[in-house]
Amino acid sequence: MTYLEVISKSVGHSRNLALFWLIVISSWSFIGCQRIESGRAESSASLQRIIIPKIVADISIDARLNEPVWQQAVRLSLAEKTGAKSGREATEVRLWYDDEALYLAWICSDSDIQATLTERDSRFWEEEVCEFFVTAGNLEQYFELQWNPLGGEFDAIIDNKLDGSGISNGIEGHWEFTAESMESAVVVDGSVSDSSDIDVEWLAEVRVPFSDLNVTTPKPGETWRGNFYRFNRGSGFEEELLAWSSVTLRSFHQPSQFGYLVFGE
Numbered sequence: 001m002t003y004l005e006v007i008s009k010s011v012g013h014s015r016n017l018a019l020f021w022l023i024v025i026s027s028w029s030f031i032g033c034q035r036i037e038s039g040r041a042e043s044s045a046s047l048q049r050i051i052i053p054k055i056v057a058d059i060s061i062d063a064r065l066n067e068p069v070w071q072q073a074v075r076l077s078l079a080e081k082t083g084a085k086s087g088r089e090a091t092e093v094r095l096w097y098d099d100e101a102l103y104l105a106w107i108c109s110d111s112d113i114q115a116t117l118t119e120r121d122s123r124f125w126e127e128e129v130c131e132f133f134v135t136a137g138n139l140e141q142y143f144e145l146q147w148n149p150l151g152g153e154f155d156a157i158i159d160n161k162l163d164g165s166g167i168s169n170g171i172e173g174h175w176e177f178t179a180e181s182m183e184s185a186v187v188v189d190g191s192v193s194d195s196s197d198i199d200v201e202w203l204a205e206v207r208v209p210f211s212d213l214n215v216t217t218p219k220p221g222e223t224w225r226g227n228f229y230r231f232n233r234g235s236g237f238e239e240e241l242l243a244w245s246s247v248t249l250r251s252f253h254q255p256s257q258f259g260y261l262v263f264g265e
């Protein structure tokens, strides 16, 4: 064996050894990634949780948040649906409750407000809308409530077939449901469906009576599941899907990824 042959064999051996370790390390890290990914999908550690304060206050549902109670409400914000980054424009939700109802305020920063639909139960999500999905118990049935910049309201009960991992296998919407006593008011700071100017925001003030959700007043400590969503569009921008509790699965209809709404003292 010449000196060159020895070098060549030794290099060949090193290459084989390197290839072997590359395969071992790749397989190992691939398995590791799989584990991490499935852990994320199943983990409840990443789900959002808030405590909604119980407050006694008289307010007018008039799209003005000038009542002091709105300063005491809990505040949460929305980010890009999967939680990968913040939204292009800010969305803030404020919440509180009393013996009769849950109160929500939506403050949606928006430089280009786009909406034409006004009729109840329109397909508002094809334009711009804020959505609240909520259930007091069973994840396979929940309420879907929506408000749009023109004062449009949507209310439905959703039946969702979940597989063993809690992933949606399809939904059936009961749009005939009406939240009879729900009240909302919306104000726009800007011009709707006119992209030639720069708008500021749209804001909704909402009262959802517990009787509309077929429940009595929640007791302190009672925990519901729910999520807050927004569709935001804008001239020159891709449609943006925003969520409070991150949804890594397809569509917003993934109740296993709803956050926890805890009713406070």
Ligand SMILES: [Ca+2]
Binding pocket: 059, 060, 061, 062, 063, 064, 065, 066, 067, 205
């Ligand atoms: Ca008000």
Ligand SMILES: [Ca+2]
Binding pocket: 111, 112, 113, 190, 191, 192, 193, 194, 195, 196, 197, 198, 199
């Ligand atoms: Ca405008």
Ligand SMILES: [Ca+2]
Binding pocket: 110, 111, 112, 113, 114, 128, 232, 233, 234
């Ligand atoms: Ca917009």
